[in-house]
Amino acid sequence: MTDSLRVAALEVDIHLGDVDGNLARIRAAIERGAAAGARLIVLPELATSGYVFRDVAEATDASLTRDDPRLDALRETLPGGAVAVFGYLERGADGLYNSAIVLGRDGELGHYRKSHLWDRESEIFQLGDAAGAVVDTPVGRVGVAICYDNEFPEVPRGLALAGADVLALPVNWPFVPHPEGERAPETIMAMGSARASRLPTVIADRIGAGAGAERGVEWTGGTAVIDGDGWVAAEPLDGMAVAELEIQPGDKRLNDRNDLFGDRRTALYRPH
Amino acid sequence: MTDSLRVAALEVDIHLGDVDGNLARIRAAIERGAAAGARLIVLPELATSGYVFRDVAEATDASLTRDDPRLDALRETLPGGAVAVFGYLERGADGLYNSAIVLGRDGELGHYRKSHLWDRESEIFQLGDAAGAVVDTPVGRVGVAICYDNEFPEVPRGLALAGADVLALPVNWPFVPHPEGERAPETIMAMGSARASRLPTVIADRIGAGAGAERGVEWTGGTAVIDGDGWVAAEPLDGMAVAELEIQPGDKRLNDRNDLFGDRRTALYRPH
Numbered sequence: 001m002t003d004s005l006r007v008a009a010l011e012v013d014i015h016l017g018d019v020d021g022n023l024a025r026i027r028a029a030i031e032r033g034a035a036a037g038a039r040l041i042v043l044p045e046l047a048t049s050g051y052v053f054r055d056v057a058e059a060t061d062a063s064l065t066r067d068d069p070r071l072d073a074l075r076e077t078l079p080g081g082a083v084a085v086f087g088y089l090e091r092g093a094d095g096l097y098n099s100a101i102v103l104g105r106d107g108e109l110g111h112y113r114k115s116h117l118w119d120r121e122s123e124i125f126q127l128g129d130a131a132g133a134v135v136d137t138p139v140g141r142v143g144v145a146i147c148y149d150n151e152f153p154e155v156p157r158g159l160a161l162a163g164a165d166v167l168a169l170p171v172n173w174p175f176v177p178h179p180e181g182e183r184a185p186e187t188i189m190a191m192g193s194a195r196a197s198r199l200p201t202v203i204a205d206r207i208g209a210g211a212g213a214e215r216g217v218e219w220t221g222g223t224a225v226i227d228g229d230g231w232v233a234a235e236p237l238d239g240m241a242v243a244e245l246e247i248q249p250g251d252k253r254l255n256d257r258n259d260l261f262g263d264r265r266t267a268l269y270r271p272h
Numbered sequence: 273m274t275d276s277l278r279v280a281a282l283e284v285d286i287h288l289g290d291v292d293g294n295l296a297r298i299r300a301a302i303e304r305g306a307a308a309g310a311r312l313i314v315l316p317e318l319a320t321s322g323y324v325f326r327d328v329a330e331a332t333d334a335s336l337t338r339d340d341p342r343l344d345a346l347r348e349t350l351p352g353g354a355v356a357v358f359g360y361l362e363r364g365a366d367g368l369y370n371s372a373i374v375l376g377r378d379g380e381l382g383h384y385r386k387s388h389l390w391d392r393e394s395e396i397f398q399l400g401d402a403a404g405a406v407v408d409t410p411v412g413r414v415g416v417a418i419c420y421d422n423e424f425p426e427v428p429r430g431l432a433l434a435g436a437d438v439l440a441l442p443v444n445w446p447f448v449p450h451p452e453g454e455r456a457p458e459t460i461m462a463m464g465s466a467r468a469s470r471l472p473t474v475i476a477d478r479i480g481a482g483a484g485a486e487r488g489v490e491w492t493g494g495t496a497v498i499d500g501d502g503w504v505a506a507e508p509l510d511g512m513a514v515a516e517l518e519i520q521p522g523d524k525r526l527n528d529r530n531d532l533f534g535d536r537r538t539a540l541y542r543p544h
Contacts, residue, residue, distance in 0.1 A: 115537050119529050131540040152535075153425035153468050158542035179503050185467055188502060192464025195457055196425050230460060231451050257391050263424070265387050266544040268403040270430035272536070 003247045005139055005166065008038035009204040009223050011239040016050030016214055017062045023048060023070055029240075030077040030084050036242050038082070039139045042204040044223075045087035045114075045147050045170040046098060051206070052215040056096065059124045063091035066111060071101060078105045081138045085168035086204075087146060095126040100144050100170055102135045110135030114146040116155075132159045140165040140247060143199070147171040151189055153196075154272060160197035161261065165247045167194070167201040173220035175209065184220040187232075195230025198252055198260055200245045202226075207239075275519045277411055277438065280310035281476040281495050283511040288322030288486055289334045295320060295342055301512075302349040302356050308514050310354070311411045314476040316495075317359035317386075317419050317442040318370060323478070324487040328368065331396045335363035338383060343373060350377045353410045357440035358476075359418060367398040372416050372442055374407045382407030386418040388427075404431045412437040412519060415471070419443040423461055425468075426544060432469035433533065437519045439466070439473040445492040447481065456492040459504075467502025470524055470532055472517045474498075479511075 010029040014022050026047050033041035045051070048071075049062040064071060071088065078084055083104050090099040090113070098121060102110035113128025114121075132145040132155050143164030149155045150169055159167060173186050182188070187203075194201045203226065206219035213219075225234040225243035234243035252260035282301040286294050298319050305313035317323070320343075321334035336343060343360065350356055355376050362371035362385065370393060374382035385400025386393075404417040404427050415436030421427045422441055431439060445458050454460070459475075466473045475498065478491035485491075497506040497515035506515035524532035 115540060116535055119527055122529055127537075129540065131537055131542075148535075151468060152537075153429050153465070154536070154541040157425050161542055182503065185502055188460060189464040189467055192461040193425070195461055196423060230457055231454065255391055257394055263388055263420075264426070264544070265399075265403055265424075268387060268401065269426040269544040270403075270433055271544075272538040272541040 005040060005245045005247050006038050007040040007202045007225055007243055007245055008033035008036050009042045009202050009225055009241045011205065011207045011223050011236060012043050012047050014044065014047055014050050014206065016052060019048055019062055019064065026086060027074055027077050030074060032240060034077065034079050034082055036240065038242060040142065040166065040168065040202065041082065041084045042168045042202045043086035043170060044204045044206050045172045046089055047086045049089035050214060051172045052217050053124055056124055059089060059096055060091060063089045063096055065091050072107060075103050075105055075107055078103065080105045083109065083137045083139050083142060085142065085144060085170065087170040092126065096124060097128060098125045098146060100146055102137065102142060102144060104137060109137050110144065112144045114149060116148045116152055118148040131155050134159055134162045134164045140249065143167040145169055147173065150193065151186065153193060156193040156199055157197055160199040164199060165249050166245065167199050169201055169203045171203055171205045171222065173205050173222045175218040175220045184222050186220065187222050187224060191226055191230040194226045194228065198228040200226060200228045200247065277312060277517045277519050278310050279312040279474045279497055279515055279517055280305035280308050281314045281474050281497055281513045283477065283479045283495050283508060284315050284319050286316065286319055286322050286478065288324065291320055291334055291336065298358060299346055299349050302346060304512060306349065306351050306354055308512065310514060312414065312438065312440065312474060313354065313356045314440045314474045315358035315442060316476045316478050317444045318361055319358045321361035322486060323444045324489050325396055328396055331361060331368055332363060335361045335368055337363050344379060347375050347377055347379055350375065352377045355381065355409045355411050355414065357414065357416060357442065359442040364398065368396060369400060370397045370418060372418055374409065374414060374416060376409060381409050382416065384416045386421060388420045388424055390420040403427050406431055406434045406436045412521065415439040417441055419445065422465065423458065425465060428465040428471055429469055432471040436471060437521050438517060439471050441473055441475045443475055443477045443494065445477050445494045447490040447492045456494050458492065459494050459496060463498055463502040466498045466500065470500040472498060472500045472519065
């Protein structure tokens, strides 16, 4: 059975440390995605806080606890049956986490703490204890991973095998030089991992270069919707990428003889 | 320590069923790669036989045993210290295999039987019992996989974790429609898997469309050298792609804080 799922990935103009301002901008972005008819709305990593903190103390000032009523209040912006996924800077009992929340009209549906930390993140954040999450939602089983997580093939593969129908991927991709005419390397990896598991992937990234950079870090601007065949189905128009995805829960058939998961030779694979 | 390795991937004008003619063309291709200074020379899948067989009987007529002196004789074309990898149709004790041989000046260095079979291949070939191979050679540790094998993220990842410095990938990629301006999907997947494990990948594919098709199957023409960052370092010029690859045995550092293998959270990954 093929379902159709309208999704939106939105850039958000995030200001470092301005939590209430960012929450207002997140609210506006969710409203915009909902108005476009999207039932799955994805926003960037650390959308409440920004990214380039000097140290734990400064990051702590921009953190929120998971039960902060300001996070919960964002559900008011969601139509019934719609789901939003966004990153936030979580203040946990034992330290800070780079986390994502999966929000429905009636409250939190799922939660994930990033488990592969990039560069200076390891000076700020604790490591999460799961390699992504699969969350049951009104729009299906939504996989969640954050940024660098997805560069480990084990993560999108594991989420697809665990039954994710679609992957929500909040990111902050710092710009890295790449050959002219090529897509950003993280995009190519996401196209490959999407196709490898027929796992549509909804990516929301930062934007900004030059004066728009955050303490000198420029962003790739990789917001995109990638379909289950690995193709870029939508890129941002005025900050929002919207696409209608075909979702085939659990169906990985490629032709009469091949099934992407059935063809796996699990007994032959090297243990992780 | 960074080593430099000159590699060549060559298209070969393979004729269905014409084993001796194909062996002569393989010989010429290896000689051409060697003359270009390549120390690792990769040719397509099933280079001795062609691909689109009607049935086992017809494929058997184009098969070779692993110890066929005509295969061994090809080593005469290799300069000392150089290595060739090519696909052949193997007649084993218990049936036919879609195999690859790794050949050095002094004889066979390694051998691999394809373990993920595409479409009608399952009517012709037996399944191999390894997910790729890693072969110690004079040019380093060469990973070997064949075509559809590489679309399973477990394969290139497993070979890199097992110590492969470079992946030799003989393929026969049938053309599949894809969006204008995009590379073939198999190429994108190979770029992604190369970057995910910093595993340079040397791809040798068929060519031919229209009258050059084999019983109606047209080929993508995906011959390419992909470097360890996942970029296409060389595409064919007159049938041969040559590049100088940087090889960093075992070194997966990305920056002062990140190591692509060290950052893996093996305890968190879903078992295969």
